[in-house]
Amino acid sequence: xxxxxxxxxxxxxxxxxxxxxxxxxxxxxxxxxxxxxxxxxxxxxxxxxxxxxxxxxxxxxxxxxxxxxxxxxxxxxxxxxxxxxxxxxxxxxxxxxxxxxxxxxxxxxxxxxxxxxxxxxxxxxxxxxxxxxxxxxxxxxxxxxxxxxxxxxxxxxxxxxxxxxxxxxxxxxxxxxxxxxxxxxxxxxxxxxxxxxxxxxxxxxxxxxxxxxxxxxxxxxxxxxxxxxxxxxxxxxxxxxxxxxxxxxxxxxxxxxxx
Amino acid sequence: xxxxxxxxxxxxxxxxxxxxxxxxxxxxxxxxxxxxxxxxxxxxxxxxxxxxxxxxxxxxxxxxxxxxxxxxxxxxxxxxxxxxxxxxxxxxxxxxxxxxxxxxxxxxxxxxxxxxxxxxxxxxxxxxxxxxxxxxxxxxxxxxxxxxxxxxxxxxxxxxxxxxxxxxxxxxxxxxxxxxxxxxxxxxxxxxxxxxxxxxxxxxxxxxxxxxxxxxxxxxxxxxxxxxxxxxxxxxxxxxxxxxxxxxxxxxxxxxxxxxxxxxxxxxxxxxxxxxxxxxxxxxxxxxxxxxxxxxxxxxxxxxxxxxxxxxxxxxxxxxxxxxxxxxxx
Numbered sequence: 001x002x003x004x005x006x007x008x009x010x011x012x013x014x015x016x017x018x019x020x021x022x023x024x025x026x027x028x029x030x031x032x033x034x035x036x037x038x039x040x041x042x043x044x045x046x047x048x049x050x051x052x053x054x055x056x057x058x059x060x061x062x063x064x065x066x067x068x069x070x071x072x073x074x075x076x077x078x079x080x081x082x083x084x085x086x087x088x089x090x091x092x093x094x095x096x097x098x099x100x101x102x103x104x105x106x107x108x109x110x111x112x113x114x115x116x117x118x119x120x121x122x123x124x125x126x127x128x129x130x131x132x133x134x135x136x137x138x139x140x141x142x143x144x145x146x147x148x149x150x151x152x153x154x155x156x157x158x159x160x161x162x163x164x165x166x167x168x169x170x171x172x173x174x175x176x177x178x179x180x181x182x183x184x185x186x187x188x189x190x191x192x193x194x195x196x197x198x199x200x201x202x203x204x205x206x207x208x209x210x211x212x213x214x215x216x217x218x219x220x221x222x223x224x225x226x227x228x229x230x231x232x233x234x235x236x237x238x239x240x241x242x243x244x245x246x247x248x249x250x251x252x253x254x255x256x257x258x259x
Numbered sequence: 260x261x262x263x264x265x266x267x268x269x270x271x272x273x274x275x276x277x278x279x280x281x282x283x284x285x286x287x288x289x290x291x292x293x294x295x296x297x298x299x300x301x302x303x304x305x306x307x308x309x310x311x312x313x314x315x316x317x318x319x320x321x322x323x324x325x326x327x328x329x330x331x332x333x334x335x336x337x338x339x340x341x342x343x344x345x346x347x348x349x350x351x352x353x354x355x356x357x358x359x360x361x362x363x364x365x366x367x368x369x370x371x372x373x374x375x376x377x378x379x380x381x382x383x384x385x386x387x388x389x390x391x392x393x394x395x396x397x398x399x400x401x402x403x404x405x406x407x408x409x410x411x412x413x414x415x416x417x418x419x420x421x422x423x424x425x426x427x428x429x430x431x432x433x434x435x436x437x438x439x440x441x442x443x444x445x446x447x448x449x450x451x452x453x454x455x456x457x458x459x460x461x462x463x464x465x466x467x468x469x470x471x472x473x474x475x476x477x478x479x480x481x482x483x484x485x486x487x488x489x490x491x492x493x494x495x496x497x498x499x500x501x502x503x504x505x506x507x508x509x510x511x512x513x514x515x516x517x518x519x520x521x522x523x524x525x526x527x528x529x530x531x532x533x534x535x536x537x538x539x540x541x542x543x544x545x546x547x548x549x550x551x552x553x554x555x556x557x558x559x560x561x562x563x564x565x566x567x568x569x570x571x572x573x574x575x576x577x578x579x580x581x582x583x584x585x586x587x588x589x
Contacts, residue, residue: 157406160376161471162396162423171419175410252410252451 040222049226061211062230065196068124068207069238072131073192077185079132080139084184087140088147088177089169101137109134109195113203127204131196135188142187146180147173179253182246189242193235208234324351324389325507326358326375326475331384333370343532344370347384350526350535352475354391357501357508359522359541361515361568363575367533368511369403372479375509376400388474396420399473401481405464407452413439413463414448420471438466441500458489465497469504478510482517494520495549502546515564519557520547527567530575539564 022042028034029041052058087094112133117126150173158172200209208231215223246253333345344367352358360368373379374386376398388397399420407416417438418431426434439445442462452460461481468476482490494517501508501521512518518525522541529536541560543551551557 151406153402153404153406154408156378157400157402158408158419160378160400161420161467163419164423167423171422172408175408178410250410252453254453 038221040225045222045225045229048222049229052223052226057211058226058230061206061208061227062234064204064206065200065208065234068128068131068196068200069189069192072128072196073135073189075128076132076135076139076188076192080136080184080188081143081181084140084143084181085147085174085177087144089173094144101141105134105137105141109191110198110202113199127196127199130199131192134191134195138191139181139184139188142184143177143181146177146184149180150176178250179246182242182250186239186242186246189238190235193231193238197231325354325356325391326352326389326509327385327387328371328375329385329387331371331374331381331386333367333374333379334382345374345381346532346534348528348533348535349384350538352507352509354389354507355505356523357510357521358524358526359518360509360511360526360528361513361518361564362528362533362536363530363568363572364513365531365533365575365578366528366571367531368513368528369479371528371533372400372477372509372511375475376477390474392472392474396424396471396473398475398477399468399471401461401464401468401476401478403480403483405452405457405460407460407463407467409452411451412448413444413450413452413455413466416452416463417466417470419467424471434470434472435466438470441469441503442466442496456489458485458493461485461493462496465500469500469506474507476506476508478508480511480513483513490517491549497521498547515561515568516552519543519561519564520549520551525564527564527571530571530578536571537567 025034025039026042029036029039049058083097087097109130113126113130116129116133120126120129154176155168155172158168163172196207197209197212200207201213204210208227212224212227212231215221215227328348328350330347330349331345332343332347335342335344348367348371350358360371362368370379374381375388378400390397408419411419414432414435417435418426421431421434435448436445439448442465444459444462444466447455447459452463455463461484464481468478482493485493498521510518510521512521515525519541525539525541527536527539528534539560543554543556543560
């Protein structure tokens with residue numbers, strides 16, 4: 001089979017399986033196999049999603065969530081890459097920070113909300129900072145690892161051919177770590193979405209998480225599912241977008257370039 | 260102290276102390292400290308003083324030495340034990356010579372090359388490389404595992420050294436074109452290393468070394484990882500390139516046949532600790548091609564060197580067995 005037709009085959013399955021699942025759901029809800037109060041028919045959910053979009057509710061909440069992700073992810077990315085590079089380049093920094101990171105990193109991020117609220121004014125800033133915490137650790141860890149995994153023989157060859165100091169960093173160490181930095185960013189972005197929704201459920205009146213939670217509270221189950229769907233799509237789009245960006249920016253990474 | 264191409268020191272601080280530009284002895288330190296001084300060197304500067312040739316190096320140099328290795332020893336510290344990798348190695352390479360170094364594994368062949376490249380400091384002894392063209396690097400190494408930068412295209416890998424030295428773009432591009440043409444990769448200039456075969460990657464490694472136009476070209480088993488057919492082709496290519504450019508080459512290989520095909524002289528290193536066991540002139544004529552393998556002189560020389568090398572290989576194997584842990588306490 002040619003590559004093209006094999007790719008078509010894979011894509012075909014990727015589309016067919018969710019369609020089949022939705023069709024099954026539709027059928028089960030329609031026949032009463034699933035209780036429509038908790039599992040409304042996908043077509044009904046789609047109609048509600050349409051309503052939410054038309055009256056602007058959806059866009060308002062979506063915009064709020066996107067804004068929060070934007071701020072917290074940018075913060076996490078800038079600090080995470082900077083500190084991760086530092087940890088990768090300087091053993092001392094790594095030795096000093098590793099234990100602290102190891103303790104803080106596994107704590108579920110939402111738990112930082114009260115702590116952060118002591119440090120910065122509660123409200124929007126606290127939300128954004130809390131969301132950034134886990135992403136920051138992920139990005140810093142992955143970046144540091146990215147620097148350390150660079151083939152020492154490549155670095156030696158680069159030095160032999162006269163790369164020193166800034167040149168060594170910019171032409172060798174940074175590009176060498178970039179594939180890992182991108183992986184870290186992708187993970188971090190995914191976690192930003194997870195955490196922002198969780199934090200919105202706990203402590204916000206706007207945003208997709210808040211919309212989902214409120215819909216659940218007042219048993220507008222269709223709206224809840226509609227929001228659910230939007231969050232899932234958002235996650236997929238962000239992750240896919242970053243993967244595309246990676247393929248565009250890192251053409252030398254074999255598994256990306258060859259696909 | 261090494262005086263580099265760009266007037267910068269090459270290699271690590273310790274390694275840097277070790278290599279010196281050939282010069283009048285009394286001028287050594289000051290010259291080393293002020294690289295621009297190197298401009299004053301000319302071939303005839305070499306004349307009056309001269310390292311005495313090592314006792315075992317019975318070949319009387321007919322040309323001026325380009326590379327002088329004098330009583331170089333390298334000792335590695337590993338887990339509190341010190342291992343002597345090279346023991347008072349002395350040899351020289353003449354300008355334009357293709358010098359091959361063979362020896363059993365663990366004889367310090369690669370270490371010697373790394374010392375020449377300034378990648379590893381020697382524990383004692385001297386390494387000197389004569390500067391004929393100030394402004395170019397002393398050495399450029401072709402690494403065994405090619406060690407290309409995966410994120411740079413073939414062209415940008417070749418120009419990397421020139422970029423680091425601040426050579427203007429136009430000149431870099433021209434040099435890259437010329438060298439890629441020489442190794443037959445013109446059409447692959449825009450490819451990334453992962454898109455190339457092993458043999459092609461090694462061609463890029465060779466082009467990169469040639470592009471930086473070093474005083475001495477160092478090659479560390481560059482063909483070892485290639486399949487037999489590719490290796491044969493590459494050997495012919497190397498001969499062609501070497502005869503075109505007339506570079507001084509120090510070439511490490513574990514293949515005696517390769518050394519006989521390529522080299523002007525063969526330095527045989529002994530099993531650890533690496534010493535110069537003997538130096539053989541390869542009088543098989545030039546230009547040399549694969550057909551030389553059919554000549555009786557080739558067979559005789561191969562036999563002579565192999566009987567010696569075999570002895571060293573057996574010794575190396577015995578030594579390896581000796582260092583193995585004795586699990587059962589037999």
